Amino acid sequence: MHRLPPHPLRTGGRTCVRAFVSTDEPKAVPALLGSKATAGVHEEAAMQTLVRGGRVIDPGTGFDGPADVLVDGDRIAAVGPGVAAPPGAAVVEAAGLVVGPGFVDLHSHVHSVAGQRLQAMDGVTTALDLEAGLMPVARAYAEAAAEGRPLHYGFSASWGGARAAVLTGRTPDARFASSLAVLGDPRWQRTSTPRELAAWLALIEDELAGGALGIGVLMGYAPTSDPAEYLAVARLAAKAGVPTFTHVRELTEVDPATPVDGSAEVARAAAETGAAMHHCHVNSTSGRHVDRVLGTLEESRRAGSRVTVEAYPYGAGSTAVGAAFIAPERLRAKGLGPRSVVMVETGERIADEARLRLLRARDPGAPCLLEFLDEDTPGDRALLRRALAFPDAVVASDAMPVHWPDGARDSAAWPLPPGGTTHPRTAGTFAKTLRLMVRETGTWSWPEAFRRCSYLPARVLDDVAPAARAKGRLAVGADADLVVLDPETVSDAATYAEPTRPSVGVRHLFVAGVPVVADGALRTDAFPGRPLRGEAR
Template sequence: MRRVLLRGGRVVDPGGGTDRVADVLIEDGRIAAVGLELRVDDAQEIDVAGMIVGPGFVDLHSHVNSIAGQRLQARDGVTTALELEAGLLPVELAYTKAMQEGRPINFGFSASWGMARAEVLSGRSANADFAEGLSILGDPAWQADSTPAQLTAWLGRLESEIGDGALGIGILQGYAPRTDPAEYLAVNELAARAGVPTFTHVREITEADPTTPMDGTEEAARAAMEFGGQVHHCHVNSTSRRHIDRTLGVIERARAGGAAMTVETYPYGAGSTGIGAAFLAPERLGVWGIAPSNIVIVATGERIRDAEHLRHMRKTDPGAACIVEFIDDADPTDRALLERALAFPDGIVASDAMQVNWPDGSVDTREWPLPAGGTTHPRTAGTFARSIRMMVREQRAWSWLEAFRRCSFLPARVMDQTTPAFARKGHLGLGADADIVVIDPDRITDQATYFDSTRPSIGIEHVLVAGEFVVRDEDIVTDAYPGRGLRGQLR
């Protein structure tokens, strides 16, 4: 029996609502005891006095799907990273690939609405690759309205994926923004009937495009109200920009009306996506108060010069990852918007972590430290440490208990009705999975920047997944791959 004893830390358990000094005993990957002065024979004892001990962070929105990316996330305290907004297709292949390669932290996938449509409407062949999903952004064929036969075909594809263990349906509605709202309702009806959540990148809100078929946040709220299913609104900060207060009001009213609607935020003013995204067309930028020069190519650091340069990039390499400066982190008014989004009642922290790209075209490596030249969005490496620094230490808007509610407990509760394994995550109750983060409360902060995007967070002292160290003494354990695939189960 493998035993680890974390001795004398400040144990914060959002499941039980407790915050106290205690020992934590781990046996065979589960929490076996929490109490004072536990005495255990043959346990590996770790002194964590003065440290915060809590459930590892559950990230509902991560596109890394790689060893390199997951290691950056582990250094940020993440023990479970899920690809839910975009999803992958087929999920069976996605799970198989990840298990064959090994993963330091837990993983899981939703079924990709975008790729299901692309298979039916434009003849694409899905291979469970996120880069493939980025590559379709410049293809107008999959963004068209479906005929009744096409709608039936791709809904059937998604239903089959749910049967194969998809954690829900990821809907990139904002990347096909002119499609008939009836199709969005049809997807949510399918998900509600199957008992799985949907995860939506909403289409444009009316402030951005008065001609939009429907305001994106209103559309998600309507689906939640109409079918009673779990509807998760992805990255409200980047889809709402400076209209965050209005869109949060829509979500608040939907919840008050009984909708099972959840929302996530990440603590950065700039977003990241493929440059071929519909909302990055040159004619669309002005409404957000940005210009082509607010777009930077991740792989090269090249800043887009003008509208002509942007059109060229969108045509020749629509899947190229880029950073988009929607909100100014340094501006006090804009920063206050982000803080209000993070403080929204029961709002969840999620990273929208992106793959690390190297100049030779590779997106993964087992090397650690990571080889020089890798680039990504800093949210990949720093979302959780940054959120805690901002909201716990600087703003004092969250207690430590509230921080773990938003980073660990609430995201696990989004998933546990569909996937029973999540009932053991996001808390430190007896029998819970020993996915644990140990934090230095005075040091925790992000280090990644837009210009040095793979610098790991600091102050995350230890991270355990299923009771096995993946971060020890603030460094990666390079031979640790305890991550497991989490799969949905039809009710």
């Protein structure tokens, strides 16, 4: 497995920040900023900021050129050359830098301040858990708001949580760790009875009414369940006017006995129901069969189906060790083995099948890495690039929680304490993609990069969340979610050995007009994240 060399932290700067307001006396702040917000953030939220002299890219209109951007509160007030700074405004000098809408991550499992700070340094302004979702969503939204978030946040209705509640009697607690723990439970993996199916579909419908951003479907974790259940979910999504976000079941090349090919199932459901179907991390679920899968999805789209695709630039995935596809026989079918599995919290590389079976039985929810491609091999690197280059594929991180040796799952400290473990995609997905696809290979232009990282992912949510229509754009009236980056140095720094090293090259990041990253440094007093909620019909 590829181990990236460490990237030196570049502290030189061609930018500066002026006129930021702060105060030593705490004041009341709006509830939407969270309990950790400070007076400095509150004052700046009411300020105007001029980002001056950068290369401005708006993937919504196609604009790409030198311009100034005026932020007024949480909105873009002006874009163009020669915009004057209002009296008392903060000014960010962006000459030589690229200015665009902040990245919208449709697939992030970091429900913590620590994880979101890593994503902020990677250019993300909106981090959503849509593949797995959390249940109940009302609790997930309330707890995020109470704690405060640096980035915008949101959740889908959890297919897994609803099925677990009905099939196993578990009470969902809006915790991702609890979701991982249930994945290896055979009671959850089985096909539902008609009565059970109706019961958990009703739970999902309630979650959509409560603001969920679509339906997250972990089909790959119940790979032998009846395909009729998936079609029932797609029909519900079509009726409610919401998208689905699917971790597909096994491909026929891997398991000829699978009830239906995982990627073909997405295409079939989209065609039969008219629902908007999003195929999660096509790189990891397709592996070396990605060309065939992409062909299947492209054929579906040409036929008029509403199918979207995401990918990330790593050759290893991360999941719970009890997942169905981590079973020894499933690994063999993929041409992998126990040594392809590495436990996240201990770093143990599994020696043999006996050890793997023991760990799966002892703690099925324990996080692990699964190496499915070798990034040191040119052919495997090319497969990853082809997944990212697929027309209209969006970048999504599948960011994972951060753990420390003492068992802590979050940290208020910054920089993060040493010893934290996670997948490097948590810290580096977007910067690594920019490094690979723009800087090193020229596969994408900068406008295309912002289209893949900002504009297109936001458009997946336009129907379910009208508020998303102001994201992924950099035009007057758009949300003031901006990233200002150095096109010469932006890069990932996280590796499998040091997965919590923040990316470099993001010079400034604004969330709802509030600077979360300023002059390359994260602001620990900034908690401007707001909920993005669905409005199912």
